[in-house]
Amino acid sequence: MSQWNRVAIIGVGLIGGSLGLDLLRRRLARHVVGIGRRVANLEIAQARGLVTSTSMSIPAGVAECDLVIVCTPVGDVAGRLLEAAASTPAGCLLTDAGSTKGTIVAELDARLPSAVRFVGSHPLAGSEKAGPQAAVADLFVGRTVVITPTSRTRPADEAAVRELWQSLDARVVSMTPDEHDRVVAATSHLPHLAAAALAAATPAEGAELIARGWLDTTRIAGGDVELWTQIFAANRTHVLTALEQYGKVLDSFRQAIIAGDDAKLRDLLNEAKRARDALGS
Amino acid sequence: MSQWNRVAIIGVGLIGGSLGLDLLRRRLARHVVGIGRRVANLEIAQARGLVTSTSMSIPAGVAECDLVIVCTPVGDVAGRLLEAAASTPAGCLLTDAGSTKGTIVAELDARLPSAVRFVGSHPLAGSEKAGPQAAVADLFVGRTVVITPTSRTRPADEAAVRELWQSLDARVVSMTPDEHDRVVAATSHLPHLAAAALAAATPAEGAELIARGWLDTTRIAGGDVELWTQIFAANRTHVLTALEQYGKVLDSFRQAIIAGDDAKLRDLLNEAKRARDALGS
Numbered sequence: 327m328s329q330w331n332r333v334a335i336i337g338v339g340l341i342g343g344s345l346g347l348d349l350l351r352r353r354l355a356r357h358v359v360g361i362g363r364r365v366a367n368l369e370i371a372q373a374r375g376l377v378t379s380t381s382m383s384i385p386a387g388v389a390e391c392d393l394v395i396v397c398t399p400v401g402d403v404a405g406r407l408l409e410a411a412a413s414t415p416a417g418c419l420l421t422d423a424g425s426t427k428g429t430i431v432a433e434l435d436a437r438l439p440s441a442v443r444f445v446g447s448h449p450l451a452g453s454e455k456a457g458p459q460a461a462v463a464d465l466f467v468g469r470t471v472v473i474t475p476t477s478r479t480r481p482a483d484e485a486a487v488r489e490l491w492q493s494l495d496a497r498v499v500s501m502t503p504d505e506h507d508r509v510v511a512a513t514s515h516l517p518h519l520a521a522a523a524l525a526a527a528t529p530a531e532g533a534e535l536i537a538r539g540w541l542d543t544t545r546i547a548g549g550d551v552e553l554w555t556q557i558f559a560a561n562r563t564h565v566l567t568a569l570e571q572y573g574k575v576l577d578s579f580r581q582a583i584i585a586g587d588d589a590k591l592r593d594l595l596n597e598a599k600r601a602r603d604a605l606g607s
Numbered sequence: 608m609s610q611w612n613r614v615a616i617i618g619v620g621l622i623g624g625s626l627g628l629d630l631l632r633r634r635l636a637r638h639v640v641g642i643g644r645r646v647a648n649l650e651i652a653q654a655r656g657l658v659t660s661t662s663m664s665i666p667a668g669v670a671e672c673d674l675v676i677v678c679t680p681v682g683d684v685a686g687r688l689l690e691a692a693a694s695t696p697a698g699c700l701l702t703d704a705g706s707t708k709g710t711i712v713a714e715l716d717a718r719l720p721s722a723v724r725f726v727g728s729h730p731l732a733g734s735e736k737a738g739p740q741a742a743v744a745d746l747f748v749g750r751t752v753v754i755t756p757t758s759r760t761r762p763a764d765e766a767a768v769r770e771l772w773q774s775l776d777a778r779v780v781s782m783t784p785d786e787h788d789r790v791v792a793a794t795s796h797l798p799h800l801a802a803a804a805l806a807a808a809t810p811a812e813g814a815e816l817i818a819r820g821w822l823d824t825t826r827i828a829g830g831d832v833e834l835w836t837q838i839f840a841a842n843r844t845h846v847l848t849a850l851e852q853y854g855k856v857l858d859s860f861r862q863a864i865i866a867g868d869d870a871k872l873r874d875l876l877n878e879a880k881r882a883r884d885a886l887g888s
Contacts, residue, residue, distance in 0.1 A: 450816060450818035451818070452818070452819075452820065453819065469818070470815065470816060470818065472816065499815055499816075506816075509810070509812060509813055509815075509816050510816055512808070512809055512810055512813050513809060513813040513816045513817055513818070513821050514816070514818060514820055514821065516805065516808070517805055517820050517821050517824040517825070518820060519857070519860050520801050520804075520805050520824060520857075521820075521824050521879075521883075522860070522875070522876055522879035522880075522883075523801075523853060523856040523857045523860060523879065524797065524798055524801050524853065525879040525880075525882040525883040525886075526856050526875065526878050526879040526882055527793070527797070527849070527852045527853045527855075527856045528793055528794060528882055528886070529790070529793055531790055532790055532793050532794040532886075533885070533886055534751065534780055534790075535731060535751060535753065535780075535787075535790045535791055535794045535795070536794055536886050536887055537731035537732070537733070537750070537751065537794070537795060538733075538734065539733065539795055539798050539799060539802075539826075539827040540794050540795065540798050540886075540887070541887045542823050542824070542826045542827060543798040543801060543802050543823070543824055543825075543826070543827060544798070544824075544882075544883050544886075544887070545820075545823045545824070545883075546820040546823060546824060547879045547880060547882070547883040548880055548883045548884055549880070551873055551876040551877050551880055552873070554876055555869050555872050555873045555876060558864050558872055559864075559867065559869055559872070562864055562865075562867070565864060566861065566864060566865065568808070569857070569860075569861055569864075571808045572804060572805065572808045572857075573854075573857070574808075575804040575807050575808045576800070576801075576804045576850070576853075576854070579800050579803070579804060579850075580847065580850055583839050583840075583843055583846060583847060583850075584843075584847065586840065586843070588836050588840055591836050591839055591840070592832055592833070592836045594803070594807065595803055595832040595835055595836060596832050597807050598802075598803035598804065598806040598807040598828045599803075599806075599828060599829055599830070599832055601806040601807055601809055601825075601828070602802075602803075602806040602825050602826075602828040602829045603829055604814075605806075605809070605813075605814055605817050605821075605825075606817055606821070606822045606825075
């Protein structure tokens with residue numbers, strides 16, 4: 327009683343590979359075709375049971391599919407979706423897992439035939455790990471997935487994409503592409519910049535005195551460089567706004583330290599602690 | 608065959624409490640006196656077996672001790688050590704667990720009688736958790752402890768403090784107080800500022816889109832506010848230098864994003880990833 331007969335996953339890395347694994351393990355899909363450009367990755371994906379077959383051709387791989395999910399780095403998502411949409415059977419549902427949505431969704435809204443069923447997605451399940459070897463079962467359980475319908479989206483298609491992620495036990499939130507990009511600039515893209523700059527600013531002689539705080543704070547700086555280069559390029563305006571806001575807060579700390587104003591410093595640290603304690607554990 | 612007959616721990620929080628617990632569990636100390644100003648904390652410490660007795664008086668608590676360790680926030684360390692030194696028996700070894708060393712060691716070098724055996728320590732075992740309820744066994748196993756002898760330090764005293772931490776299976780590194788403060792400004796104090804500023808800069812509507820990257824990167828911002836206020840006050844110069852360096856790296860990222868210079872952005876991210884991958888997992 328699979329929901330999907332044949333699913334194509336374009337890009338079998340951490341996200342795509344985990345998706346394939348879950349769709350198969352949960353018997354939500356009969357066949358999962360892994361599509362990619364690197365033979366080595368496709369072989370790992372097949373060997374690990376993340377997909378049931380592989381293809382290096384999008385037109386060949388997506389033929390006869392009722393669901394296509396593009397899980398490449400964001401710079402490639404729109405192109406792959408357009409290529410896939412040209413070869414999918416009528417009624418095939420398309421979505422993606424790109425970390426930014428504005429440029430992708432705008433390009434597809436402009437270029438996809440109106441009959442094509444596409445709704446953008448972003449599962450917030452990234453990690454500093456990458457590739458099909460990093461794929462794990464149940465990656466999306468309890469995670470937030472943003473879906474980004476537009477005025478062009480048919481309600482039935484939005485519902486279908488929502489149900490796809492819900493069938494993997496994710497929590498689905500609906501936002502406009504721009505709203506999504508603005509918020510993740512602050513909650514995901516800025517943290518990556520902050521962590522990367524921190525790692526890069528650490529002097530070599532610091533190696534001996536690295537402790538847990540540094541390791542936690544810089545962890546995501548170990549993430550895939552190409553992926554993140556494309557994210558910053560795709561979400562430039564919102565990332566710069568978030569960075570500007572970050573610079574202002576850092577400067578408040580700096581001024582309080584320069585002035586020896588411990589009361590002000592305590593206020594700033596208390597505000598930060600409240601924000602941290604309110605949002606996570 | 609305990610190494611210590613009677614140890615006083617001034618400040619029974621995460622660090623002091625864990626120290627007491629280890630000294631007792633490993634049978635390195637016969638008696639551990641927990642000294643503090645809050646009855647509630649002393650009661651928790653005693654109930655949890657972190658200490659064998661408690662006192663709210665430093666002079667009374669340290670009498671007859673052969674080892675005193677001050678584990679209060681840094682702003683109080685020098686004062687507590689001076690008060691303790693006035694009441695300890697001859698030959699008693701004194702150390703501390705303060706996160707900064709320059710101002711503390713300078714004050715003690717200037718004010719302690721030369722017969723007093725004092726060597727500064729900093730166990731890199733902090734956490735965003737605080738208080739005696741956060742104390743755990745084996746907190747120092749495999750952790751780095753910096754000890755900061757000066758020209759005033761007798762080699763036998765340095766060796767004794769080194770052995771104390773080694774007996775808890777820590778890795779001991781010797782540095783000057785200023786060298787310590789300069790390096791931890793980059794590896795510990797700057798990460799705290801970066802994390803705190805990130806938490807404070809996150810807009811309220813970001814709550815829904817918080818994912819693992821944000822949680823890791825901001826984790827230490829949940830740390831004890833008073834403790835950190837005192838650390839920044841005590842290490843102002845080095846922290847400002849580290850913050851300036853951080854600002855420069857952040858600005859390089861900003862310029863690359865503004866210019867749409869993906870090659871430069873890729874270089875910066877690669878440099879950060881190399882630094883992160885080289886220093887931790």
